[in-house]
Amino acid sequence: MSGPVVRCERYDGGTVSEFRVVEAADALLPALGPAGFTERDGYWFKSFPAGTPHLDRAWENFQRLIVPQLRQAVGADPVPWREALAEVCLRLAPAGVDWWLTGSAALAVRGIAVTPGDLDLVVSGPHAHRVGDLLLDGLVEPVAPADWFCDWWGRAVLGARVEWVGGVGPAADLPEPTDFGLVAAAGLETVRWRDRDIRVPPLSLQRAVSARRGLHERVRLIDDFGRTG
Numbered sequence: 001m002s003g004p005v006v007r008c009e010r011y012d013g014g015t016v017s018e019f020r021v022v023e024a025a026d027a028l029l030p031a032l033g034p035a036g037f038t039e040r041d042g043y044w045f046k047s048f049p050a051g052t053p054h055l056d057r058a059w060e061n062f063q064r065l066i067v068p069q070l071r072q073a074v075g076a077d078p079v080p081w082r083e084a085l086a087e088v089c090l091r092l093a094p095a096g097v098d099w100w101l102t103g104s105a106a107l108a109v110r111g112i113a114v115t116p117g118d119l120d121l122v123v124s125g126p127h128a129h130r131v132g133d134l135l136l137d138g139l140v141e142p143v144a145p146a147d148w149f150c151d152w153w154g155r156a157v158l159g160a161r162v163e164w165v166g167g168v169g170p171a172a173d174l175p176e177p178t179d180f181g182l183v184a185a186a187g188l189e190t191v192r193w194r195d196r197d198i199r200v201p202p203l204s205l206q207r208a209v210s211a212r213r214g215l216h217e218r219v220r221l222i223d224d225f226g227r228t229g
Contacts, residue, residue: 005024005025005028005067006021006023006024006025006028006066006067006070007021007022007023007024008020008021008022008062008063008066009022009043010059011045012050013050014050015049015050016047016048016049016050017047017048017049017050017052017055018045018046018047018048019045019046019048019058019059019062019141020043020044020045021037021043021044021045021066022042022043023043024044024070027074027076028067028070028071028074030074031069031070031073031074032044032070034073035069035070035073046141048141048142048144049144049145052142052143052144053129053132053142053143054132054133054136054139054142054143055142057136057139057142058139058140058141058142061137061138061139061140061156061157062140062141065138065140065157066140068157069140069157069161072117072160072161073117073161079115079116079117079118079160079161080159080160081105081108081115081116081117081118081119081160082194083158083159083160084119084158084159084160084161084162085101085105085109085119085193085198086194087158087159088119088121088135088158088162089194089196089198091134091135092131092134093196095130095134097123097124097127097130097131097134098123098124098127099121099122099123099124099127099131099164099199100121100122100185100188100198100199100200100201101119101120101121101122101198101199101200102120102121102122102179102180102184102200102201103116103118103119103120103179103180104116104117104218105118105119105120106120106179106200106201106206107203107206107218107221107222109191109193109198109200110191110200110203110225111225112221112222112225113221114218114221116160117161118160118161118162118163119160119161119162119163120163120164120180121162121163121164121165122164122165122166122168122180122184122185123164123165123166124166124167125151125152125166125167126166127166128143128151128152128154128164128165128166128167129143129152129166131143131154131164131166132154132156135154135156135158135162138156138157138158138162139154139155139156140155140156140157141153141154141155141156142154143166146165148165148171149165149168149169149171149172149181150165150166150167150168150169150172151166151167151168151169152165152166152167153165153166154166165180168180168181168182168185169182170182176212177205177208177209178209179201179205179206179209180201183205184201184202184205187201187202187205188200188201188202189201189202189203203222203225203226206222207219207222207223210222
C-alpha cells in the first residue's frame with residue numbers, strides 16, 4: 001500500500017469533537033462503515049460530546065491503534081481475542097464490574113468453533129464509565145451517551161477490539177429478543193473459561209439470533225456443539 005495507510009485529524013467544535021479518518025488505504029476502507037464511522041465530504045468520522053471524559057487520551061490512542069483495528073477488521077491480521085478477553089477479566093473482575101459477554105465470543109468461550117472479530121460486552125449503566133477507566137490505555141472511543149438501545153457506548157483496543165454497551169433497555173429486544181438485551185440478561189448462563197467464570201447468553205437464544213441473521217454456518221456449529229457437548 002502506497003502513501004499513508006491511515007491519516008487522522010481531530011475537529012473540536014463548540015459542542016462536539018470528531019475523530020476523523022481523512023485518508024485510508026483502499027484495502028482498509030471496507031472496515032470503516034461496519035466499525036460505525038460515518039462518511040461525510042470525503043472523510044469518515046466518529047463524534048463525541050465536547051468534554052466527554054478521557055477524550056484527549058482516547059484521541060492519542062485512536063491515532064496509535066486505528067491501523068491495527070482496521071487491519072483486523074478486514075482480515076489482514078489475526079484477532080487475538082483470547083488474550084484480550086483474559087485482560088478484560090483481569091481488569092474488570094477485581095473492580096467488581098457487572099458485565100457479561102455476548103456475540104461470537106460468547107460462543108467461542110463455550111468451545112464452539114467460531115472466530116470472534118472482537119469482544120462485545122454488556123455492562124450495567126452505572127459501571128459503563130468505570131470500564132472506560134479500567135481500559136484507559138486502549139480506549140479509542142470514550143464512553144459517551146448513546147441514542148440507541150442503550151445509555152452508553154465505549155470502545156477500546158487491547159490487542160483485539162473490545163466494545164461495551166451500558167444501561168441496555170427494552171428497545172434492545174424489539175421487535176424480537178436479542179443476545180444483548182434484557183431477555184438475554186434474565187437467562188444468563190455461566191461457562192468456565194481459562195479458570196474463570198464468564199456469563200454468557202443462553203445458547204438457544206444465540207442460535208435463534210444467528211438463524212434470524214442468516215448465519216447458517218454459525219447455526220450449524222451451534223447444533224453440532226449441542227449434539228456432541
